[in-house]
Amino acid sequence: MLDRLTSMKIFIKVVELGSFAAASQHLTLSPQMVAKHIEALEHHLGARLLHRTTRRQSLTETGRLYCEQCRLVLQAAERADSLAANTLGTPRGTLSVSVPVTFGRTVLLPFVHNFQKRYPEIQVHLSLTDQLIHPTMDCHEAVIRIGELETDLTVVSRPLTAYRRVICAAQTYLEKHGFPEQPEDLMRHECLVYENSGGPVTTWHFSQGSVTRPVTVSGRIISNDSSVLHSAALAGDGILVGYEQALLPDIKSKRLVRLMPRWKVPDRPVHLLYNAGPVMTPKLRVFVTELQEAFQPEASFRR
Structure with a gap:
């Protein structure tokens, strides 16, 4: 049988x-x-x-x-196994985590690499997606979410280091089209547009002190994959707003030039979401603790 x-x-x-x-x-x-x-x-x-x-x-x-x-x-069986393992005091089992694509590739994957060295009996099932994921409805034990949270969330949320963004372009593009100095200048430039589930994000926001300026941009390259837009920027196809940690190596090597230093692209909040349930499994507990220590809200990435 x-x-x-x-x-x-x-x-x-x-x-x-x-x-x-x-x-x-x-x-x-x-x-x-x-x-x-x-x-x-x-x-x-x-x-x-x-x-x-x-x-x-x-x-x-x-x-x-x-x-x-x-x-x-199967999730209930996995939880039962984890609760049984709790009596042995060793975090073990499969941990399902959903994370936005660029954040996952750039900073979470190195974290998971070190995490699994410390907890070799935990298998991390990492799902990279920019879709809106809910921890309980989408069968994930932990979800990292970028952006504002819904007010009616019934799961636990913990703030992490903010998602810092910068604006940049390749030197070849700038030599041909010039340097934008003010946010409004972008309306005359070729911009690389990210598309989420709501459509192309054509309004870019900038701030300087208490002054905030939204600018409507356009461009011939639109993609829902940040790595595609990153590659297009390196090829000199336009101006990009992207995740600082992903772009920093190219900025340091001068493959990309940081633009409008007096204007800041507002940070986006990052949260860890999880359903603690009646008993928090050891694998989830150590993951939450380690992640919060590695990505404290007050922490700043080294520039």
Whole structure:
């Protein structure tokens, strides 16, 4: 008799990867064994979970609902394992963390590298996305969020070091188009525009003391991937507003030139969100503690 939790894990992996073949390769199982686990679930439920074709599988309505519940069951099993491990006093298990893409690549990945050296029994499942993620609804134990938080959040939030931004461009672009000196000058320049779930962000804000100026910008390159805009700036395609820590190496090497030093691009708040629940697991507790120590709100990155 096949273990049902194992069958659920395999079912979820088939759904995530889109085919038995991809799931079998990922799980190092034969396609026949993967199919056997799915068939066992369907037999137990008396219902079809997947529409099968020669190349790809898709969820039935029953399969979609069952997949959601499987995720909850497996998370509950993982929490039970973690709570049991608490009696041994050793943080262990898989910790699912969601983080914005640029922040994750630039500063969180080095943090995780050092974190896992200290806690070798914790496996960090790092999900990089700029979509709005909720810790409890999206099956993540911890979420790092950039920007203002909703007022009705029911999870714990902890402030981290602010997300500092700078404006810059390549010397080749500036030699051809000139240096902007005031925010309004940007309206005559080619700007590299970031696009989030609400559309292109074409209003850039600048401050100098108590003076704040919003400027409407435009450009021929628009992307929802900050690394694409970074590469475009290096190629001399326009002016970029981006995360200081990601751009600092290119600014120091003079591949990018920092612009309008008297004008500041307002920082964005960064928060760690998590659901502590009735009992906080050891793995989450040490992650929260270490992250807050590494990214204290008052801390300033070395320039």
